[in-house]
Amino acid sequence: MPVTFDTVEEGDDLETQTLYLAKDQVREYARVNGITFPRFVDDEGARKEGLPGMIAPGNLTMGLLATFVEAWAGAGSLRRLGSTFRSLVLPDATFHLCAAVTEKDAARRTAELDVWMETADGERVVIGTATVALR
Amino acid sequence: MILDLHLHSELSDDSRAPVEAYLKILQRKRAERPVDGIVLTEHRQFDPRRDFRGLEDRYGLLILNAAEVETDYGHMLVFGVNEDITARFDFSDVRLPAQEVVDEVAKLGGIALPCHPGRPNVGLCAHYDRRGRLENVVAVEALNGGSKQGEDARVAALIKARGYAAYGGSDAHLVSFVGICATEFDRELRSMDDLVSELRAGRCRPVDFRPSRAA
Amino acid sequence: MDIDRSIVGREFDRTDTEPVGADELIAFARALGERDPRYVTPGADLVAHPTYCVRYRGRKFFPDDLPEALLRRLSLDAGKDIELGVAIRPGDRIRVVSSIHDVYEKTGRSGTMTFVVVRFVLTNQRDELVATIDNRMMYR
Numbered sequence: 083m084p085v086t087f088d089t090v091e092e093g094d095d096l097e098t099q100t101l102y103l104a105k106d107q108v109r110e111y112a113r114v115n116g117i118t119f120p121r122f123v124d125d126e127g128a129r130k131e132g133l134p135g136m137i138a139p140g141n142l143t144m145g146l147l148a149t150f151v152e153a154w155a156g157a158g159s160l161r162r163l164g165s166t167f168r169s170l171v172l173p174d175a176t177f178h179l180c181a182a183v184t185e186k187d188a189a190r191r192t193a194e195l196d197v198w199m200e201t202a203d204g205e206r207v208v209i210g211t212a213t214v215a216l217r
Numbered sequence: 218m219i220l221d222l223h224l225h226s227e228l229s230d231d232s233r234a235p236v237e238a239y240l241k242i243l244q245r246k247r248a249e250r251p252v253d254g255i256v257l258t259e260h261r262q263f264d265p266r267r268d269f270r271g272l273e274d275r276y277g278l279l280i281l282n283a284a285e286v287e288t289d290y291g292h293m294l295v296f297g298v299n300e301d302i303t304a305r306f307d308f309s310d311v312r313l314p315a316q317e318v319v320d321e322v323a324k325l326g327g328i329a330l331p332c333h334p335g336r337p338n339v340g341l342c343a344h345y346d347r348r349g350r351l352e353n354v355v356a357v358e359a360l361n362g363g364s365k366q367g368e369d370a371r372v373a374a375l376i377k378a379r380g381y382a383a384y385g386g387s388d389a390h391l392v393s394f395v396g397i398c399a400t401e402f403d404r405e406l407r408s409m410d411d412l413v414s415e416l417r418a419g420r421c422r423p424v425d426f427r428p429s430r431a432a
Numbered sequence: 433m434d435i436d437r438s439i440v441g442r443e444f445d446r447t448d449t450e451p452v453g454a455d456e457l458i459a460f461a462r463a464l465g466e467r468d469p470r471y472v473t474p475g476a477d478l479v480a481h482p483t484y485c486v487r488y489r490g491r492k493f494f495p496d497d498l499p500e501a502l503l504r505r506l507s508l509d510a511g512k513d514i515e516l517g518v519a520i521r522p523g524d525r526i527r528v529v530s531s532i533h534d535v536y537e538k539t540g541r542s543g544t545m546t547f548v549v550v551r552f553v554l555t556n557q558r559d560e561l562v563a564t565i566d567n568r569m570m571y572r
Contacts, residue, residue, distance in 0.1 A: 093245045101465075111463040114456075115487055132506050140509040145464040145483040152482070157468040160482040164513040166231050166390070166568075169365075184238050184392040194238075196393040205365050209391055210511070211233045230536065230547075231511075260538065287539045311539050337541045 084156030087191045087216035096154050096181040096195075101146070103138060105173045111142045138171040143208045147197045150179040155214040161192065165210035176202045181212070191216055218406055219424060220254045220279065221399045223294060223332055223358065223386025229260040232390040236269065239395045240276040250396035250426040254279025256296070256412070258332075258386075261286060261309050263298045281409050284308055285332065290315035290351055291339045294358070294386075297327030297413040319353050328416050332358040333388065334375060335368035342371045350379070356416060360385035360398040360423040384416070385423030397427045435535050435546070439497060445490035445530040452480070454522040460484050480520035485563040486512065488554055490530040502546060502571050510547060510570035517554075517561035525557045533566055546571045 105124075112122040117139065120127025125135040144165050152160055171177075178200050185194040192215050199208040224239065225232040236257065243252050255278065257267075262284065269280035283296045286308050293315065295302065302325045306313055322329040334341035334357045341357060359372050360383075376383055385398040401424045402415050415421055454474050461471035461481040471481045494503065520526070533551040537544065548569045554562040 092241060107463070107465070114459040114463045140511065141483065141486045142464070144486065144512060144514075145466075145481065148481070148483045149464050149466050152468070157470040158479070158482075158519070160516060162513075162515050163482070164233060164511070166511040167509060182393045184242070185235075196391040198391065198393075203366055206363075211391070230538075292539070311537050311544060338543045339539050339541065 084159070085154060085216065087186070087193070090183055090186065090193055090216060092183055092186055094183040096150075099150050099179040100176060101179065102176050103171070103173045105136060108136065108138045108142065108173045111145075112139065115141070133170065135172050138173050140165065140167040140208070143167065143171055143199055144210075147179060147199060147208065147210065147212070151181060151195060151197060151212050151214060154181070155193070155216060159214040159216065160212060161215050162213040163197075163210065164212075165197075165208055167208055169205065169207040171199070171207050177207070178202070184211075218253050218402045218404065219251060219399050220256060220281075220402070220406065220412070221252050221387050221389070221396045222256045222384055223258050223285070223361065224255055224389040224395055225259060225285075226257055228257075228262065228264065229390070231260070234390065234392045236280065237272055238392040239389070240272060240278055240280075242392055242395050243278060244276060246396070250399070252396040252399050252426075254281065254406075255395065256281045256283050256386075258283045258285040258294050261311070263295075263303060263308055265298070265300070265303075279406065281412060283409075286313055286318065286329075287311040287339070288313040288315035288318055290331070290344045291334065291336070291341050292332050293318060293329045294332045295322055295327055295329045296416060297322075297409050299326055301325040302327055316351055319351055323353065326413070328355065328413050330354070330356050330358065330384065330416065332386070333361040333364065333368065334358060335364065335371035336361075340368070342375055345375070354379070354381060355419055356382035356384050356421065358386055358423075359383035360425055362387035362389060362394055362397040362427065382419030382421060383423050384421050385425065399424050399426065435499060435502070436497065437535065439495055439532045440534060441531060442495070443529055443531045444495035445492045445528070447490040447528045447530075449488065449526045449528065451523050451525050452520060454478055457481070457484060457520070457522060460487070478522060482516055483514070484520055485514060485516070485554055485565060488526055488528050488552060490528045490552070492530070493550065494548070495532060498548070502548075505571040508570050508572075510568040512568065513566040515564045517563055518556065520556070520562055524562075526562060527555045529553045529555075542570075542572045544572070
C-alpha cells in the first residue's frame with residue numbers, strides 16, 4: 083500500500099530493495115530500447131570500447147530507482163528524478179536500491195528523497211534525488 | 218567539537234542538497250553523528266556573499282564556507298578563502314599549480330589541504346607515485362565518506378610515511394550522508410579563523426560515524 | 433579543450449516522432465521488472481513508465497559545431513535530470529527540441545573530463561509538456 087503525505091516523516095528510510103542485475107536483463111533493456119552499443123551486450127564488446135566489461139546503461143539504473151520509489155509512493159507519483167552515474171554498473175551482480183525522505187512540502191504535498199544504488203560492498207554507484215507527489 | 222569539513226550543496230554541479238536539509242539531518246541523527254557544524258566546500262567556486270547566520274541560530278550548528286579546488290596534484294580543500302586568495306587563484310581552473318596553492322593560500326591567511334588523497338587521478342597518492350612530493354602540506358583527508366574500498370587504507374600509509382596530520386569529511390553530495398565522516402577538535406571553534414588556526418597546528422583528528430564498513 | 437560557449441542555449445534540433453505503441457510501453461516497463469498495472473496492462477489506462485521519456489532524442493544528439501576531437505573521445509553517460517510533465521499514452525506523438533544546456537570541465541577518478549549537458553524538451557501533440565531532460569555526457 084503506498085504511503086500518504088500525512089504518514090511520511092522527514093528522515094524516514096525506505097526499506098532497501100536487494101536485486102540481482104543479470105546481464106540478460108541488461109540485454110533485454112537494450113533490445114527494447116533499440117540500443118546496440120557493444121558495451122551493453124557482452125564483455126568483449128565492452129573491452130573493445132575501452133571498458134573493463136559489460137555495463138548496464140545509466141537509463142536502466144534510473145528506471146530501477148524510479149520503480150523502487152513508486153512502489154513506495156504510488157504509481158504515477160514521480161515528478162522529478164535526478165541521477166549521477168558515479169561508477170560503472172557491472173551486471174551479473176547484487177545491488178541494493180536505497181532511499182530516504184529528506185524534506186516534505188506541505189503546500190505542494192510532495193516529498194523529496196535521496197535515492198541511491200549501491201553494490202553489495204556498499205559502494206554507491208548511482209546517487210540522486212527524487213520528488214514525489216503524495217496522496 | 219566535531220565538524221564535517223567536506224560537503225557540497227546545490228551550488229556544486231553534482232549536488233542538489235539544500236544547506237538547511239543538511240542541518241535537519243544532523244539534528245535528527247545527533248545520537249549517531251554528534252556533529253556540531255559543517256563546512257561547505259563547493260566545487261571550483263567560492264561565493265563570499267553566503268550568509269548562514271540565520272540558519273546557525275535556528276539549528277544551533279556552525280556553518281562555514283570554503284571551497285574544493287582542482288590542482289595538478291589532485292583536489293584540495295581551501296579554508297579561509299578571502300579576496301586576496303580569489304584574486305590570486307581562479308577556482309574554476311581545473312589545473313591549478315598545487316605547490317603554489319599550498320604556499321600562497323597559507324601566506325594569504327588560509328590553508329589548503331589535499332582531500333581524498335587515496336582516490337585515483339585526483340588524490341595525492343597517485344601523484345606522489347609518479348612525481349616529487351609537495352612541500353608544506355600540513356594535513357590530508359584520512360577519512361572521506363565517498364571513498365571506495367581500499368582508498369582510505371592507502372591514505373593511512375601516506376600519513377605514516379609523511380607524518381601528516383589527518384582530518385575527515387563526508388564529501389556528501391546527498392543530504393543523507395552528511396556527517397558520516399568528520400573531524401574532531403580539542404576546543405570549541407566559532408569562526409573560520411578558529412578553524413584555520415587549529416588546522417595549521419594539526420590539532421585535529423578524523424572521526425568515523427559510518428555504519429561498520431571496511432576502509 | 434576550448435569549446436565555443438556561444439552554442440550554449442541554442443536549439444540545434446527539432447524532431448517529431450512516430451506515435452508510440454502500447455506494446456512498446458509495456459515492453460519497456462517489463463524490461464525494468466515493473467509490475468504495476470498502470471504500466472503493463474493494455475487498455476485505456478495504460479501510460480508510459482516515468483523513465484520512458486529517456487528513450488527520446490532528436491535526429492542529432494549534438495550540434496554540428498562541437499569539436500570533432502571531443503566527439504572522438506570515449507563518452508559515457510554521467511547522469512540525467514528529468515522533470516516530468518503529463519504522462520505519455522499510446523498514440524502520443526512526441527516532439528523533441530534539443531539544445532546544449534552547459535559545457536564544463538572537471539577532474540575526477542577518470543582524469544580530466546569534459547561535460548556536455550544536452551537538454552531535451554519533450555511535448556506531445558497537444559502541446560503539453562511531457563518532460564525536460566538534462567543529459568550529462570562525459571568525455572575523457
